[in-house]
Every structure is written in structure tokens, then in C-alpha cells.
Amino acid sequence: MMKACAAIFLSLWAVTSSAGVLQSTAGPIQVTKMIDGLDTPWAVGILPNGDFVVTERDGELLYVKGGIARPISGVPKVAALGQGGLLDVTIARDFSRTREIFLTFARPQRSKAGTALAIARLSENGDHLTGVQVIFEALPGGSRGNHFGSRVVEALDGTLFVTVGDHGNKPAVQSKSNHLGTLVRINRDGTVPVDNPYVGNAGVRPEIWSYGHRNPQGAHIDQEGRLWVSEHGAKGGDEINLIRPGANYGWPVISYGTFYSGEKIGEGTSKPGMEQPAHYWDPSIAPSGLMVYSGELWPQWNGNLFVGSLKFGYIARISGAPLQEVEQIKGPATERVRDIVEAPDGSIWFISVGNGAVYRMTPSP
Template sequence: MNRPALPAAFALAALLALAPAGARSAAPENAGALPADGTVPFAARRVATFDRPWAIAFLPDGRLVLTEKAGRLFLVTQSGARTAIEGVPTVDDRGQNGLLDVAPSPDFARDSLLYFTRVAPGDGGGALVLARARLEESGGRARLRDPETLWRQQPASRGGQPGGIIAFSPGGRHLFLTVGDRMEPDTAQDPDAARGKILRLNPDGSAPPDNPMAGRAGIRALTWSMGHRNPYGLAFAPDGALWEHEMGPRGGDELNRIRPGGNYGWPEVSNGDQYSGWPIPRHATRPEFDAPGLYWTPVIAPAGLVFYHGPQFPAWQGSALIGGLRAEGLVRVVFGADGTARQADRWVLGRRIRDVAVAPDGAVWVIEDGDGAGLLRLTAK
């Protein structure tokens, strides 16, 4: 398969991007075969149980917002008491599709806005939708008021791998959104298709004027990077760098430092192979593509990404915490001064971990995957 030429704006942004010295040329570590740690430095307590939960996020007051894939949204106290949030729009609950991520506005204490993603049913399949609504509470009840669609995938897709992860930039001026390839891999290299992209939007859904292809028509104006497969983690590091992880095919889960205009190569290159066993060229064979900072073969099936800050685990400051579905646990990644990434720890919990978040008190919270899944609080032993 031949890679189409990148638009000139993408090439210019690639030249101007301030990547750390040597980040593109250094060979990434394969952490897939590294052994798990023999002991865990935390105690895990089950706080509540949910059915097919997908994402968690903390509000400024210490409560969580939690999504269930079937289309349910909850407020949850740290003691486990829950309040169902009414007014959630209809979702297309099939496979990996449904109600996905949720993120409070950076100014939530003032505007009470929740941003959320879902796959909405429609002709030709389901469409990934980014929306926001005001959270209103009264008389022990909670409701989404005046939901507003900010962006909608066009056309819809029948496949899974929707992405849908939200991250606000430091300072809250911009919103970043992952869009998976929806099991249509060739479209990840099509600059006019949303699939396989990371988008950068203003909080109202409009296109920022300094995007790599600002002023271009359609999805190009929103595109920040391309060539992604199945991105279920997106977060900013303390130094302001944006990191993303995505599931590879048969091997090759990736942790990528995202730069404006970057092309991460899917499906032209991968450190994994097709499920049939047919090989895919490796990143090293195509240096024009951005290679991952770290990858896993065998896979961990990463889901959820957060950078740690808090008093519970002082040695973890600035580390990335990643949930593992296949790995059934939690992975900690540390970063060198030159931007290189290295897996420092992998702890087996015996549970498929779908998302991870850090509470205001520094405790780490994770949710399990599937029916009867636990919401767990991890505190230092």
C-alpha cells in the first residue's frame, strides 16, 4: 500500500515542531516481555461495582463522574454512593462502541460543563460524537441540561475502535480528541477522513487558527496528528508534552509523544503484525513516520492514561500510569530528561483495567472492565 503525500502544512508543522533532541531517531524500548513486579506498593479497596464502565474523571469537589458503555452516567462519591445523571443522549452500544469518555470543563467550578463522547446510532453505522452539557443537581437528582454537539464524525462507520478520549491542554484553551480508525485502517492516512486522527479544537468545537492545516476545508482544519489505530489514552505530561497510547494489531501497542503535524504511520508501519500473521513493515523501515517512544510486544492492551501528581506516592511524581486490559493490571512509565520513555513498573491486579485517574488526595482510582466491574481505590501501603 502506498502512502499518500502529506499536505504541505503537515510537512511544515513537522519541521517546526519542537521535539526533544534525538526523540525521532532513538530506537524505542520493547517493554512487552519485561516481567511484572513481584509485589505491589499499594492496597486496593473495592468501592463500588458497575456494569461495563468505560471512563472515570474527578470533579473539583472530589466526586467522580463515571460512564457505563450502555449509555449511563453517574456521580460517585469516594464512599461509593452513586447518583444516576439523567438526560444522556442515545448511544450505539455495540462492541467497543457506546458511551465513552467524560471530562469536566477546566472551569467546571464556574460553568458546570461536562464534555463527553459517545458513538451515536445512525444510517450506515455509528458516528463518534463529542458533546458538552451543563450538570445540574437538585433535590438529590442530577441531569444534563442543554446538551450541545461540538463535533460529529462524518460519515458514520460500522466498525469499533472509536477512540473518543478527551484531553484539555494545560490552561484549558484547547481540547484534544482521539478518533480511532473504526476498523477501516486505510483511512488513517487519508487527510480528508477523521478516522485515525487526533483532533485539536477550541472548547466550543471550532478550529483553532494555529492548527497545522488551519484554513483548510473539512477535517483537515481540526487535525493535529494522523496515522493512529486504536487510541484509548491521551494526557499532558507535567512538562506540557502530549502523550497518547494506542492498541496495536498482533503486537505493537504504542506510547507516542504527539507533535503537531506528526504522522505515526498506521497502517503503513507497525511494530505488530496483522491478526492473520501477515507482517507489517516496522517503523525503522520508514523513518519519515514518527516512531513510538515505547511499545509492547506481547501486548498489554493499554486503556486509560494519567500523569501522577499527589502525596500518596511521592516516587511516582510525573510518571504516567496506564491501565492494562490484556496485562490485567497497572503500568508505570517514567521519562528521561531527553523525553525518552521507559517502563518502570508493571503490577498485576488479576483484573482487566479499563481506566485510571488520580484523586485530589493523591490516591489512584481504577475501574475494571466488563460486567460487575469494580471501582477500586489504590492507596500506599
């Protein structure tokens, strides 16, 4: 973990530098290292002025300006165990006015931990959070320290979607009486939107938007307002899903993978009333961050999906109807890609857990 001390300001480890050129069907891509020396980075959020924030899973939130990082105080207490800790960060669309950001994290729950969402305001100098409020907490939590999700995305109408993993509790996922293996939708103040699909249904958590998910670690709203999610399967069966309200995505009843033991999962690959993935991988690539590109710097990629692979160390470009993986963007910088986002200027940023670094991609001159 990066320590909150004067050494951070003196080390200058975060100075930007060229990380080489990656080849792609759209031509050479210049890769610039924006910061390194990170300890298990999970997510990056780019601010309107070009500065950015990065989460580290052990609970550190960093503000990066001019190539130098410093810790941000006031972060909620996290349960840093297993796959849990401080996870996603998303910058509110109205940040220039409100200074608000959204954080997901594993929140301690006695002997367990559950996926939670907090909203907070970032100070003008970027060194602390104020007004921190936890506006959602998945119940029940889990004691195994795995499958938290967890991404937060802001819909075009201002509501928030949060992905929640199954915490390894497979039997609970097909029950809508809990939040495990769901996508939830809430208002920015934590209340439940009246048009959520299960509002008013007895015994159902009203925050649920869709269910039957295993461990969704990537999510993005496209230009048409549609929600896309990438999620981990077991041995094979990683998926990209186009989310519909009230839909059941099948876990653990249907899957294109098997358990790690080789044992069959559930009832096969399909069942009436359960959604088919828009795309799946077999073998698994361990997909994490997902982004739908605007086409700003690479017009030929407009509307394409980009997904990071933790297992094979590349960025998958997904396109077509039906969706297919049409390209792998790969090089030394793409070691275990955890997050991938588009900056306001159209550049593509990604996190490499393997390198402990954040990179920026632009067309090579």
C-alpha cells in the same frame, strides 16, 4: 445496564470497602473499592467535592455520592454496538464555576456510528444534564462497531483534544480528508483553533492535530503541557506516543506488530516522515487509560506514566529515557484496567472492567 429505578437507591451495592493491598516499589498500596456492580464501565471523572461520575458503555452515566450511585438523565443518544457506546468523561478544570463536563460517545449515523464529543452542565444535585451540545463529530463513521478511540482531554490553554480510532478502515487513515485515525483539537465551543497545523489547507479536515493512529484509548496532558497517548496495535505493536502537531504516526504503513493472521503490516517498522513510538509493547498488553502522575502522594513517581492493561490485568508504570515499563502493579483488583486517573488529592483511581468496579489507590498506612 443499571436501571433508573428506585431499586438503585435501595440496593446499596456501592458502599466503599477495602479491596486489599498491592505491592509496589514505593511500598504497599491500599486499594479501596469505591463502587461495584457496574456493567462495562469505561471512564471515571472525579469532582472537586469528592463525588464522582462513571460511564457505562451501554449509555448510562452514573453519579456516585457517599458510596451510592444513581443515574444521570439527559445523556445524548449513543450507538451501543460492538466497542461503541458512551465512552469517556472528563471534568472541566473550571467545573466549580461552570458545572461543565465533556463526554465522548459513539453517535448514531444512519447505518454507521462515529466518535463524537458533547459538552454539558451537571445539575447541582447531580441527577441530570442540561445544555447538552455535540461540539464535534468524526466523519465518516464506521459500520463495524470497532476502534472508536476515544478520550477527551483539556489542554492547558483550554482547547480540547479527542482521540479518534480508524473504525477498521485502514486505507482511510493516511488521508487527512477524514477524521479516521486522528487526534483532533477544537475549542470549547466546537470551533477550530486558528493555530491548528492544517488550517487553510484545501481538502484537509482543519480539526486534525496528528494522524496515522489506529485505536488510541488513553490520553493525558502532563505538567509541561505535552500530550501523551496510548494506542492499540494489532498483534503486538501497542504504542505510547508523545504527540507533535501535524505529525504522522504511521498506521497502517509502519508498526512493530503484525496482523492477527501473522501477515506483515505495511512496510516495516520505520519510514521517513513517520514518527517512532516513545514506547511499544510486543506482545500486546491492550493498553487503555493513560495518566501522567503529579507525584502528590508518591513523590518518587513524579512524571511517571501509568497505563492500564486490558489483556494481562495490571497497571504498567512507565519511566526513564527512553521510556521503559519499569513496574507492573497487579492484583485481584486490576482485572482488565480500562481507565486510570489522578484525583485532586493525588490518589490514583482506576476502572476494572473484569470486576465491574472503580478503585482508589493510596499509600498503605
